[in-house]
Amino acid sequence: MRILVIEDETKVGCFIKRALEEESYAVDLCEDGARGLQIALITNYDLLIVDLMLPSLPGLEILKGVRQAKVQTPILILTAQSQVDQRVKGLDAGADDYLTKPFAIDELLARIRALLRRGSTESPGVLQIDDLALNPATREVTRSGQRIDLTLKEYALLEYLMRHTGRVLTRPMISEHVWNQDFDTFTNVIDVYVNYLRNKIDRGRSKKLIHTIRGSGYMLKAD
Amino acid sequence: MPLRVRLTLWYGTALALILIIFSTVLYFVTARSLRDAVDESLEETAAAAVRSLEERGFLPLVNEDELMSQFPELARIDKFFQIFSPSGTITIRSPNVKQHEMPLSPKALEVALAGRTLLEFAKYPKEPPLRLISVPIIFRGSLLYIIQVGTSMDSVEATLNRLLLVLLVSVPIALAVSLAGGWFMAGRALRPVDAITLAAQRIAGGDLTQRLTVPASADEIGRLTKTFNGMIDRLETSFRQIRQFSSDASHELRTPLTVMKGETELALRRPRATDDYKIVLESNLEEIDRMTRIVDELLFLSRTDMGEVKMERQPVPLDSLIEDLHRQASLLGHERDIQVVLRATAPAAVLGDELRLRELFLNLLDNAVKYSHPGGTVEIALTIEHTQAQVTVTDRGIGIAQEDQSRIFDRFYRTDNARTHTKKGTGLGLAICAWIVESHGGQLKVQSKVGEGSSFTVKLPLAPAAAKRPLTPS
Ligand SMILES: Nc1ncnc2c1ncn2[C@@H]1O[C@H](COP(=O)(O)OP(=O)(O)O)[C@@H](O)[C@H]1O
Ligand SMILES: [Mg+2]
Numbered sequence: 048m049r050i051l052v053i054e055d056e057t058k059v060g061c062f063i064k065r066a067l068e069e070e071s072y073a074v075d076l077c078e079d080g081a082r083g084l085q086i087a088l089i090t091n092y093d094l095l096i097v098d099l100m101l102p103s104l105p106g107l108e109i110l111k112g113v114r115q116a117k118v119q120t121p122i123l124i125l126t127a128q129s130q131v132d133q134r135v136k137g138l139d140a141g142a143d144d145y146l147t148k149p150f151a152i153d154e155l156l157a158r159i160r161a162l163l164r165r166g167s168t169e170s171p172g173v174l175q176i177d178d179l180a181l182n183p184a185t186r187e188v189t190r191s192g193q194r195i196d197l198t199l200k201e202y203a204l205l206e207y208l209m210r211h212t213g214r215v216l217t218r219p220m221i222s223e224h225v226w227n228q229d230f231d232t233f234t235n236v237i238d239v240y241v242n243y244l245r246n247k248i249d250r251g252r253s254k255k256l257i258h259t260i261r262g263s264g265y266m267l268k269a270d
Numbered sequence: 271m272p273l274r275v276r277l278t279l280w281y282g283t284a285l286a287l288i289l290i291i292f293s294t295v296l297y298f299v300t301a302r303s304l305r306d307a308v309d310e311s312l313e314e315t316a317a318a319a320v321r322s323l324e325e326r327g328f329l330p331l332v333n334e335d336e337l338m339s340q341f342p343e344l345a346r347i348d349k350f351f352q353i354f355s356p357s358g359t360i361t362i363r364s365p366n367v368k369q370h371e372m373p374l375s376p377k378a379l380e381v382a383l384a385g386r387t388l389l390e391f392a393k394y395p396k397e398p399p400l401r402l403i404s405v406p407i408i409f410r411g412s413l414l415y416i417i418q419v420g421t422s423m424d425s426v427e428a429t430l431n432r433l434l435l436v437l438l439v440s441v442p443i444a445l446a447v448s449l450a451g452g453w454f455m456a457g458r459a460l461r462p463v464d465a466i467t468l469a470a471q472r473i474a475g476g477d478l479t480q481r482l483t484v485p486a487s488a489d490e491i492g493r494l495t496k497t498f499n500g501m502i503d504r505l506e507t508s509f510r511q512i513r514q515f516s517s518d519a520s521h522e523l524r525t526p527l528t529v530m531k532g533e534t535e536l537a538l539r540r541p542r543a544t545d546d547y548k549i550v551l552e553s554n555l556e557e558i559d560r561m562t563r564i565v566d567e568l569l570f571l572s573r574t575d576m577g578e579v580k581m582e583r584q585p586v587p588l589d590s591l592i593e594d595l596h597r598q599a600s601l602l603g604h605e606r607d608i609q610v611v612l613r614a615t616a617p618a619a620v621l622g623d624e625l626r627l628r629e630l631f632l633n634l635l636d637n638a639v640k641y642s643h644p645g646g647t648v649e650i651a652l653t654i655e656h657t658q659a660q661v662t663v664t665d666r667g668i669g670i671a672q673e674d675q676s677r678i679f680d681r682f683y684r685t686d687n688a689r690t691h692t693k694k695g696t697g698l699g700l701a702i703c704a705w706i707v708e709s710h711g712g713q714l715k716v717q718s719k720v721g722e723g724s725s726f727t728v729k730l731p732l733a734p735a736a737a738k739r740p741l742t743p744s
Pocket of ligand 2: 699700
């Protein structure tokens with residue numbers, strides 16, 4: 048899951064980025080409002096986190112810009128003002144949720160999970176395909192009840208695959224949603240990580256879940 | 271008592287007094303002129319009688335018939351005659367005075383004997399009063415007889431009674447009608463006052479957007495309304511400023527809190543290397559320092575608002591203060607590779623608080639260094655202009671846009687440019703500077719152009735002793 052954080056307070060932006068990365072999200076950070084809007088419009092993010100008080104372009108304008116471009120990415124706004132009218136304006140301008148500073152990291156993560164769940168088609172908290180289960184809240188992955196330990200990137204890749212079961216996912220799609228903008232698309236890192244996942248999930252099992260679609264990419268499905 | 275009642279009562283009392291005086295005067299003047307008319311006609315009749323008696327040589331009339339033939343009009347008019355002998359006994363009288371014996375009053379006899387005419391009233395029970403004129407007829411020095419003409423005051427009294435009745439009925443009615451009118455008018459005149467009261471109540475309830483509609487007329491109510499609206503304008507502005515200020519303050523304090531909470535929580539989520547904890551603690555320390563500075567500056571500003579800040583008024587030698595600050599600022603500048611130059615100085619002393627003045631110039635120098643580009647130059651100059659010391663701090667840094675130049679002295683106001691340039695700064699420094707300059711009776715001005723640099727000028731009145739010294743231009 049790839050997230051864009053638009054926040055001008057460097058320290059705040061940095062700890063949000065680190066906290067999210069430790070949860071295996073791919074995170075881009077932007078300190079400038081106008082540039083943030085540009086990036087949000089050209090990249091396919093799964094979630095935007097926007098601070099409302101920004102130099103050059105107020106957060107509200109970013110919200111409007113994004114929604115005007117018909118981009119439906121869920122948006123979480125951060126406000127320092129606890130005033131109701133700011134939040135109401137934010138929600139009216141197209142934000143999906145808000146958080147008042149200072150906030151607890153656990154709450155930030157919970158709200159992000161809720162927003163990402165809302166974006167995808169399946170609504171239950173635990174993602175399930177055949178006997179493979181993934182719980183985004185605890186980041187626990189099991190197959191036939193057996194715990195599988197994954198690295199951050201492996202987890203991120205699996206979560207993305209599981210949120211889009213039965214669909215062909217091309218390498219650019221995977222790189223866009225699992226890696227951030229520092230990632231160089233022309234490497235075979237994706238294939239390497241898919242292989243790591245295969246080893247941990249499908250190896251030694253009769254039923255394979257990860258399928259290679261020749262010439263285009265990968266697909267997760269039960270048969 | 272409500273104003274409306276009071277106004278009406280005052281008005282009613284005044285009107286009642288006027289009406290009563292008017293009616294009284296009217297009544298008595300009318301009575302007087304009616305009686306005068308009666309008297310006049312009596313006198314005329316008497317004079318006519320005397321003339322006709324004179325024609326017949328004052329021969330006494332012997333009987334009623336002779337009287338009637340002498341004065342045939344007696345049968346028609348409402349007057350009667352009586353003729354008395356000089357002793358006062360009645361000799362003859364016209365037939366329309368049959369009912370009563372009406373002897374000559376002693377007074378009339380006395381006056382007649384003295385040769386004068388008398389007008390008098392006579393009253394008999396159950397009869398309207400009579401008006402009588404007694405004229406002595408004197409021939410060759412002796413009183414021949416007394417002729418008396420009388421008339422009933424009946425019609426006069428009736429007229430006066432009717433007038434009294436009319437007045438007694440119409441005065442209260444007029445009073446009542448005009449009281450009602452006055453009540454209505456007072457209500458109308460006071461209705462805008464009620465409107466003002468209502469609006470004031472709504473405003474007192476917290477709705478400062480309320481305004482009174484100003485009446486078209488430029489009368490007292492119009493002026494009151496305008497004054498009132500002006501007052502609410504100022505109230506609304508200062509309320510908005512306070513709200514803006516507290517929201518800014520909470521924002522500025524929440525940011526360091528957010529950083530501290532976020533970084534600390536993140537560090538505690540899992541075991542970390544010692545260095546990681548160290549970084550977090552150092553960062554938190556920075557935030558704590560920043561909050562401390564904000565709180566100190568806020569406290570200072572709110573104490574200035576309450577008028578609680580004491581200012582010394584001692585002669586302060588500006589030249590040595592500026593030289594000292596120049597050294598301090600050079601150290602500040604050194605960190606960012608910025609040169610601080612003391613371009614001019616002059617012996618100058620001002621009356622004031624040395625600590626505050628130091629804070630003022632240090633703030634300006636700190637800004638100049640902070641908003642300069644590395645490698646830049648900051649200049650300080652102290653000169654004397656007439657009776658004022660002038661300190662100028664000039665930089666070639668990021669500059670301030672025209673539209674921001676009036677707002678940078680507001681609390682917490684920082685330009686977007688400045689925000690992107692550096693994270694250091696609270697936006698309170700210039701507000702404090704402005705206060706210090708103002709409380710020294712000086713002026714603080716800014717000249718700036720975006721991208722070219724800024725120049726802050728402080729003008730302070732020289733201390734009297736120094737002002738007398740011959741000026742030594744630098
Ligand atoms: N020398 C300067 N050059 C450019 N901008 C300045 C300068 N001094 C002040 N400013 C502007 O005025 C604002 C208010 O200044 P100040 O009250 O001292 O706050 P701070 O320095 O903490 O930001 C600054 O944020 C900046 O935008
Ligand atoms: Mg400053």
